[in-house]
Structure formats: C-alpha cells, structure tokens
Amino acid sequence: MKTVLITGITGYIGSRLAKALLADYEVCGLVREPLHREYIADFQDMLRLVPVDGTYESVYRAIQTIQPDLVYHLAAYYTGAHGGQETPKLIDSNIAFGAYLLEAMSACRVPSLAYATTYMTHYQGADYCPVNLYAATKQAFSDLLAYYTDSGLLRAATLVISDTYGPGDHRPKVLNVVKRAVKTGEKVTFSSGNIPYDVIHIDDAVSAFRLAGERLLRGEFRNDIFQVVPDSPLSLRETVELMLRVNHLTLNAGWGERPAAEREMSELIRLYPTPPGWVPQMSLEEGLRSLCRDS
Secondary structure (H helix, E strand, C coil), X not given: CCEEEEECCCCHHHHHHHHHHCCCCEEEEEECCCCCCCCXXXXXXXXXXXXXXXXXXXXXXXXXXXXXXXXXXXXXXXXCCCCCCHHHHHHHHHHHHHHHHHHHHHHCCCCEEEEEEEHHHEHHHCCXXXXXXXXXXXXXXXXXXXXXXXXXXXXXXXXXXXXXXXXXXXXCCHHHHHHHHHHHXXXXXXXXXXXXXXXXXXXXXXXXXXXXXXXXXXXXXXXXXXXXXXXXXXXHHHHHHHHHHHCXXXXXXXXXXXXXXXXXXXXXXXXXXXXXXXXXXXXXXXXXXXXXHCC
16 A cells, blocks of 8 residues: 655545555655644544654654655645734745745655645746745745756646535635624625635545546656636636525625735636546536535
8 A cells, every 4th residue: 555645634635645545555644733633533643744843853754764756735824914923934934834845855855845835836826926925835835846856856837726615624715704794693894805815625636636547646747837726717706606595595695895816816716737537526516516415
C-alpha cells in the first residue's frame, strides 16, 4: 500500500481528502500544536499524524520518517485583509513552511506533489495580479515550486480551487452564513451579489485531488496547472436565491446594502484546463439541498 502525506489534514478540504483516501492508502498528516481535531475526530485513529514545529529540521525529520510516495500540500493561512500581526503568519505558513517542505521532499527523494492554490492571483482576469497579500504568498510558493520542477527534482500538479462547500463545513463561508441566518432570523447584508460565484462541492474537489494524485503516482505531469471549477457558475445572488428556493427557505437579505470589497473578484476566471478525466458530479441544486439537510 502506498503512503500519502497531507499538509492541512485537519482542515475541511484536507480532512475530507484524507477520509476518502483511507481505503486505498496509508494516510499521514503533518500537524502543529494546538491540534484542531474537529474535522478528523471520527477517524483520527486511522491516521498517522506527525507533529512539526515549523522549522526545516522538523519537516525534514517527518518526511524522512514517513517516506511518502505522494504529498498533498493543502496547508495555508488565509486572511483577506492583513496588518502587522497577520503578515508574519502569511509568510511563515504560505512561503517558509512550503519552502521547507519542498527542500525536505527533494532531500528525501519524495518525487510527487499535488498543491492547492487560489484563483485570487488573477484579479480582473490577469495572468498574475494578486487580490491580496494571501494570494501573493500563494504565488510565491508556486514560484519556488517551479524551481524544483524545472530542475527535475519534483513533479507537481497544481489545482486552482474555486470556493468549496459541503456538509460538515463550519468555516465562515457565505453559504454557511446564510444557512445559519435562516435558522436565527438574523439579517445578512451583501453587496449587489452580481459577481460570479465559482463554488464547487467538496466531493468534487476531493475527486479532483485524488485523480491528480493517481496520475502523479503513475509518473505523469511535470509542473501542470489545472482549474477545479463548476461547469456553469451563477452569480452570488443567484446561488443564494437557488439555495433558498430548492430548500423552501426564507432569508432576511439586504442586497446592495454593503459596499463591494476592495479589489473584488468581478471576472470569471478560466485560465487553465480542468484535470484530465475529471468531471464534477454534484449539481449545484443537489449540493445546496444536501448542505441544508446537514445539521
């Protein structure tokens, strides 16, 4: 049985990927204290969790000990706005830790990496224009990765992920905010809601990562970039209204009562192909039904 290592295994996407892979792989994860167990509590005993402290030495020891066949790098620190306190966290988590991971993989001859990045590096559809510092740090890691792949030290598949949603998700994402507000009756204010809202169900995101990993293990890809997106995205307002309609819910919504975010993503980003052989299976309508069935 091959071994996969997931960074960000305690997060929503990482945990769902880990659970999906358990039947076919030994699944390991790099974790930092304090360990957040919310998403992995029901299957933590089936995982091999290896602590790291953020230094190169600890990452190297973990990679050397685990000797994974494939690494999924999903760990990231996100903040939309930033100040003096957030900047070191963005640099440490999104650049330094990633650089240590790449160097440790190279030193331990671990050849394959699947990496999740953001569409927010493409403000207004540009080839590269970061929306915020978070997006800039994600691109910085991609630039580091290019050195290792161009030098023949690693092979990689980068997946540009749109927003994700699904059952068991407790992140403060807009659909979860709407779901909570429906129950409490609180008002939710929005901007116009006319921006494209690229949202993909977690099961489809997991299947894209799994497929990319399988192809990497077969020796495919060098430094290929793919986009994991729905076939026909709606606007944010259309998505929220569809969610309410198919679940027969009402929301106290204030459309147009909030100013648009600075550097808001108002363009539909389609710069890369979808992963070869990957087709999303969950329709938005059914996904929104299942989201509201989940307590």
